[in-house]
Amino acid sequence: xxxxxxxxxxxxxxxxxxxxxxxxxxxxxxxxxxxxxxxxxxxxxxxxxxxxxxxxxxxxxxxxxxxxxxxxxxxxxxxxxxxxxxxxxxxxxxxxxxxxxxxxxxxxxxxxxxxxxxxxxxxxxxxxxxxxxxxxxxxxxxxxxxxxxxxxxxxxxxxxxxxxxxxxxxxxxxxxxxxxxxxxxxxxxxxxxxxxxxxxxxxxxxxxxxxxxxxxxxxxxxxxxxxxxxxxxxxxxxxxxxxxxxxxxxxxxxxxxxxxxxxxxxxxxxxxxxxxxxxxxxxxxxxxxxxxxxxxxxxxxxxxxxxxxxxxxxxxxxxxxxxxxxxxxxxxxxxxxxxxxxxxxx
Ligand code: FAD
Ligand code: NAP
Numbered sequence: 121x122x123x124x125x126x127x128x129x130x131x132x133x134x135x136x137x138x139x140x141x142x143x144x145x146x147x148x149x150x151x152x153x154x155x156x157x158x159x160x161x162x163x164x165x166x167x168x169x170x171x172x173x174x175x176x177x178x179x180x181x182x183x184x185x186x187x188x189x190x191x192x193x194x195x196x197x198x199x200x201x202x203x204x205x206x207x208x209x210x211x212x213x214x215x216x217x218x219x220x221x222x223x224x225x226x227x228x229x230x231x232x233x234x235x236x237x238x239x240x241x242x243x244x245x246x247x248x249x250x251x252x253x254x255x256x257x258x259x260x261x262x263x264x265x266x267x268x269x270x271x272x273x274x275x276x277x278x279x280x281x282x283x284x285x286x287x288x289x290x291x292x293x294x295x296x297x298x299x300x301x302x303x304x305x306x307x308x309x310x311x312x313x314x315x316x317x318x319x320x321x322x323x324x325x326x327x328x329x330x331x332x333x334x335x336x337x338x339x340x341x342x343x344x345x346x347x348x349x350x351x352x353x354x355x356x357x358x359x360x361x362x363x364x365x366x367x368x369x370x371x372x373x374x375x376x377x378x379x380x381x382x383x384x385x386x387x388x389x390x391x392x393x394x395x396x397x398x399x400x401x402x403x404x405x406x407x408x409x410x411x412x413x414x415x416x417x418x419x420x421x422x423x424x425x426x427x428x429x430x431x432x433x434x435x436x437x438x439x440x441x442x443x444x445x446x447x448x449x450x451x452x453x454x455x456x457x458x459x460x461x462x463x464x465x466x
Contacts, residue, residue, distance in 0.1 A: 122146050122153040124162055124185070133188065134173035135236060135350035138429040142168075142186040148211070149190045151299060154264045160185070167266060168458070169297050171210070171238030175245065175356055179429035179459045184294075189240050191299055194220065205259065207302045210240020214247075222332045227309020228257040231318075233336040234343045236350065236357070240298040244288045245454070246281045250339055251315030255281035257303045261288075263296040272296065283391075284361050284454055311335060317342055348414055354423030355414070359436055360394045360451040373447065394443075394451055395419040401442040411435055433457060 128145035131137055144162035148154070157163060162185035170176070170188045191209040194217065198205035204226055208217055217239050218229050231252035241247075242254045243261050258281075261274040280287040288296065311330050313319045321338040322330070348355050365373075370390040374380055377400075383391045398404065398418040405415035410427040413435075414420040421432050440451045 122148070122157060122160070124160065128186070130170075130173070130178060130182065130186070133170060134176050134178060134356075135354060136173075136177055136356050136423050136427075136429065136432065137350075137354040137425075138178045138423065138427070138432075140178040140181045140429065142182040142184075144185040145188065146185065147188045147190050148297065149192075151191070151264075154266070154297065154299075155269065157187075157266050158269060163266070167294050167297075169240075169294070171241040172213075172236055174236035174350065175241065175455055177356060177429050177432055177455050177457045179433050179457060182458060187297060189238060189297065191240070193300075197302065202307055203304050204307065205302055205304050207300050208239050209300050210238060210298045212239040214239050214242060218336065221303075221305055222336050225332070226305035226307065227311075227332050228252075228303070228305045229254065230309075230332045230336045231312055231315070231339055233339045239301060243279055243281075243286055243298065243301060245284045246279075246286050248284065250318060250342075251312050253281070255279070255286075257305060258301060259304045260302040261298055262300045262302075263288075263292070263298045265292075265296055267295065271299075283364060313338075346416060348417070348420060348422060353414075354425070354427070355420050356455045358394070358419040359421045359453060359455050360398075360419060360439075361454045362391050362394045363397075363449050363451065364389045364391045365449065366390075369448075373449075377447075392449070397443045397447055397449065397451070398439055401439070401446055403439055403442070408435075413439075429458075433459065 125145045128142045130142055131139045166184040168182055168184040168186050170186050189211045191211040193209040195207050196204055197207050214237050215234050218233050222230055231250040232247060235247055235249060243258055246253055246255045258276055261279055263272050265272055309332060318338050321342050327334045364385060366389055381393050381396055385391055395418040403413050404418040406413045410424045411431050412422050414422050421435060443449055443451050
């Protein structure tokens with residue numbers, strides 16, 4: 121049985137702390153609750169699956185039935201000389217899961233420490249940070265199709281992972297509830313400390329022998345120093361994706377802006393840090409009333425308290441327009457915007 125609450129406040133369930141309500145809201149704690157969901161009156165309005173709410177901007181109250189995933193459980197299901205396979209339920213807290221695997225001595229997700237949210241959301245946007253992406257350790261995603269009343273199993277390839285992207289943002293958007301994810305983690309981890317100041321932080325920490333825990337602690341220290349804590353200032357992390365552009369577009373841009381940072385991708389394209397583009401347009405540290413752009417991180421839009429989701433969305437529109445105007449580049453939103461026509465990301 122699944123119980124449904126009506127007119128439920130989502131303020132504590134989204135890291136922007138936007139005060140909106142869900143017409144219907146349920147907590148999913150047992151797989152057995154899935155079976156009868158399609159029979160409920162609330163299902164007629166469609167579904168919105170919520171994890172930690174750290175990648176949502178709500179600009180209006182939610183007509184859809186909000187399913188808050190609280191499925192728990194972590195099990196080692198397979199092992200060989202080099203790897204372990206761990207199946208973990210979608211409602212587990214991601215960072216706690218990362219620390220659990222580190223305690224066990226299994227490597228692969230230490231660079232993804234302190235990313236907010238639940239484990240079940242990690243394949244949705246293929247979370248990434250400090251040179252790691254979750255796609256590199258996922259072997260299977262299990263999900264329940266509510267209308268079809270059956271489980272789907274997605275192999276890594278089926279997930280169509282891309283840069284902050286997967287099939288769950290497209291073909292299966294709002295149709296599936298991811299119930300668990302299987303990760304293949306290494307018993308003989310290779311450490312990745314080349315990215316984003318990790319090496320420098322390890323030196324500062326006076327680490328002489330590398331370990332999974334030391335890398336995780338270094339990432340935690342960098343993140344705590346640089347990123348606003350949603351418990352203090354409402355935000356959903358990077359609001360925009362970094363544009364990845366083709367050579368033909370990159371060449372004239374880099375000629376015009378020789379100081380523009382860039383990273384060449386494996387596919388011979390160029391990733392331009394969106395934070396730099398936004399900063400060049402003069403937005404960094406901007407504040408108007410309750411909303412603004414973080415003074416240390418131009419990619420992070422913030423709610424200083426009491427803001428309306430629409431104000432933040434409108435600010436994101438202005439930023440997109442000014443970057444387009446100055447550089448001719450179209451920023452895409454990374455955060456899922458819940459607005460008039462349901463959830464849209466761009
Ligand atoms: P939610 O915001 O609840 O949901 C996000 C999307 O996933 C929605 O479309 C939702 O419908 C869907 N979804 C959630 N759970 C399920 C499920 N079980 N089944 C089907 N669909 C589901 N992201 C990064 O990639 N890298 C970072 O380094 C990073 N740093 C961040 C730092 C801060 C301070 C903040 C606030 C956010 C950051 N993020 C980062 C963004 C965010 O934390 C991640 O995208 C995270 O994985 C979202 O998890 P969540 O549980 O909060 O998802
Ligand atoms: P940063 O280290 O200041 O770097 C700025 C941008 O340049 C990053 O977005 C990163 O792209 C890119 N970059 C830096 N070094 C790179 C390299 N060696 N190779 C390829 N690309 C490189 O970024 P930051 O804001 O402090 O964030 C650090 C990490 O945490 C980044 O990976 C970032 O994605 C992640 N993060 C994500 C969110 C979110 O909500 N999605 C929020 C906070 C932090 P990538 O973003 O592609 O890595």
